[in-house]
Amino acid sequence: MKTIKLGICGLGTVGSGTVNVLAASGEAINRRAGATLEITHIGARRDNALCNTAGIKVSRDIFDVVDDPEIDILIELIGGTTVAKELVERAIKAGKHVVTANKALIAEFGTELFALASEHGVALRYEAAVAGGIPIIKALREGLAGNEINWLAGIINGTTNFILSEMGTAKRAFEDVLAEAQALGYAEADPTFDVEGIDAAHKLVILAAIAFGIPLNINGVYTEGVTRITPADLSFAEELGYRIKHLGIAKLTDAGVNLRVHPTLIPEEQLLSRVNGVENAVLIDGSAVGPTLYCGAGAGAAPTASAVVADIVDIARELAADQLPQIPALGVDADSITEIDSVPMAQVVTPWYLRLNVQDKPGVMSKVSSILSERGISIEALIQKPPTKGQQSVSLVVLTNPAEQAQLLGAVAEIEALETTLSDVMRIRVETLKG
Numbered sequence: 314m315k316t317i318k319l320g321i322c323g324l325g326t327v328g329s330g331t332v333n334v335l336a337a338s339g340e341a342i343n344r345r346a347g348a349t350l351e352i353t354h355i356g357a358r359r360d361n362a363l364c365n366t367a368g369i370k371v372s373r374d375i376f377d378v379v380d381d382p383e384i385d386i387l388i389e390l391i392g393g394t395t396v397a398k399e400l401v402e403r404a405i406k407a408g409k410h411v412v413t414a415n416k417a418l419i420a421e422f423g424t425e426l427f428a429l430a431s432e433h434g435v436a437l438r439y440e441a442a443v444a445g446g447i448p449i450i451k452a453l454r455e456g457l458a459g460n461e462i463n464w465l466a467g468i469i470n471g472t473t474n475f476i477l478s479e480m481g482t483a484k485r486a487f488e489d490v491l492a493e494a495q496a497l498g499y500a501e502a503d504p505t506f507d508v509e510g511i512d513a514a515h516k517l518v519i520l521a522a523i524a525f526g527i528p529l530n531i532n533g534v535y536t537e538g539v540t541r542i543t544p545a546d547l548s549f550a551e552e553l554g555y556r557i558k559h560l561g562i563a564k565l566t567d568a569g570v571n572l573r574v575h576p577t578l579i580p581e582e583q584l585l586s587r588v589n590g591v592e593n594a595v596l597i598d599g600s601a602v603g604p605t606l607y608c609g610a611g612a613g614a615a616p617t618a619s620a621v622v623a624d625i626v627d628i629a630r631e632l633a634a635d636q637l638p639q640i641p642a643l644g645v646d647a648d649s650i651t652e653i654d655s656v657p658m659a660q661v662v663t664p665w666y667l668r669l670n671v672q673d674k675p676g677v678m679s680k681v682s683s684i685l686s687e688r689g690i691s692i693e694a695l696i697q698k699p700p701t702k703g704q705q706s707v708s709l710v711v712l713t714n715p716a717e718q719a720q721l722l723g724a725v726a727e728i729e730a731l732e733t734t735l736s737d738v739m740r741i742r743v744e745t746l747k748g
């Protein structure tokens with residue numbers, strides 16, 4: 314059997330996980346690869362006690378790994394878009410195949426990196442970059458190739474799903490759960506990428522490019538994180554028969570493409586609403602197959618390493634057969650990628666959840682409902698809690714029927730201007746995830 318030499322750059326959560334998965338299941342993996350996979354060189358600033366690197370050359374300068382002429386596949390697991398980009402470019406130019414888990418790098422620089430890889434006849438694979446261990450890139454790009462994709466929606470950030478789940482079920486504080494997500498290796502080096510929705514936006518851009526054959530364009534995504542969500546919102550949503558999930562949503566309609574990342578109320582009977590903790594799930598609506606759902610661990614050492622190793626095996630199979638990479642990185646040839654106009658967010662129509670903090674006075678609710686109805690927005694459900702002892706304010710929760718964002722925001726501005734409204738109105742979009 315041919316021996317294929319692997320160089321790993323970055324020995325953090327995913328790097329050490331990859332070393333461990335290859336060590337634990339090497340025999341089975343080699344049989345699938347049709348080759349002997351051997352990690353011969355690791356670039357790491359420091360050793361990682363979570364994996365055994367005995368017998369493997371370890372360099373403190375990651376570029377020593379790229380410049381190692383023996384390496385066939387370079388595995389980039391350092392994260393970020395500066396050094397990582399330089400590293401990947403240098404590897405490709407040296408004729409090495411590359412595997413990366415880096416969604417920021419692919420979302421922002423994928424177009425030029427894929428072109429460079431194709432020019433040099435090497436593969437650049439990135440299964441771990443979206444939804445961790447779920448083979449979603451392969452499913453969408455290859456398994457659903459017979460479909461036109463109408464829309465997809467997914468929980469694509471493990472850290473935020475872990476936070477919302479723990480806040481909801483265990484009533485834990487946001488900061489406390491975030492700290493645990495960091496300790497467990499789920500969060501990005503800078504966790505604002507997770508909690509502000511940037512990581513999910515990177516992943517959505519990649520999914521949308523494959524789904525619709527459009528260019529990778531991070532500027533085309535409306536992005537909102539989970540930091541405004543309160544325990545009260547989680548329990549009001551539940552009372553209304555919904556769960557709040559942080560979703561990435563990509564829709565293609567005659568009006569154009571709409572990409573958005575934001576907290577979303579989804580009906581409790583939707584399977585996605587039962588995806589908790591670090592699990593991710595992506596629901597894809599295909600023209601021929603209809604809806605299909607992909608679910609599993611979205612972050613963490615071993616699950617992410619599972620996807621990294623799957624990419625290594627794919628490349629090894631091609632190398633073992635002396636073939637060039639066969640599958641276009643985004644599922645279509647670069648010259649058939651087509652720009653599609655974006656639907657402005659102002660025109661996006663969804664039902665809305667509104668939570669108001671208002672004075673406990675007669676007539677407040679009727680004023681709110683007349684402001685909504687003046688803009689053609691009707692109320693689907695309502696919760697009004699009696700004031701807690703000694704307090705002058707009450708929470709008023711309104712679930713609207715579908716309304717254009719521009720209309721809704723106009724109504725919210727009017728409601729906020731009322732003397733009886735005591736703080737900003739909390740607003741969260743609702744999605745039924747049907748049709």
Ligand SMILES: NC(=O)C1=CN([C@@H]2O[C@H](COP(=O)(O)OP(=O)(O)OC[C@H]3O[C@@H](n4cnc5c(N)ncnc54)[C@H](O)[C@@H]3O)[C@@H](O)[C@H]2O)C=CC1
Pocket residue numbers: 322323324325326327328356357358359373374375390391392393396414415416417441442445498499500501502611612613614617
């Ligand atoms: N942690 C997870 O669950 C997942 C992470 N990813 C992605 O995988 C990549 C790696 O993530 P993690 O392993 O979680 O990060 P990490 O922070 O645990 O590991 C990165 C390692 O690279 C090292 N590093 C960074 N720059 C370096 C440099 N210039 N020279 C030498 N070493 C350098 C760091 O010291 C650290 O040990 C990122 O792109 C991340 O977005 C993707 C899916 C899931």
Ligand SMILES: N[C@@H](CC=O)C(=O)O
Pocket residue numbers: 442444445469470471472473499500501507512611612613
């Ligand atoms: N920080 C990311 C890691 C996986 O992509 C997440 O929490 O999902």
Ligand code: NA
Pocket residue numbers: 440441442443444445446447448449450620
């Ligand atoms: Na994946």
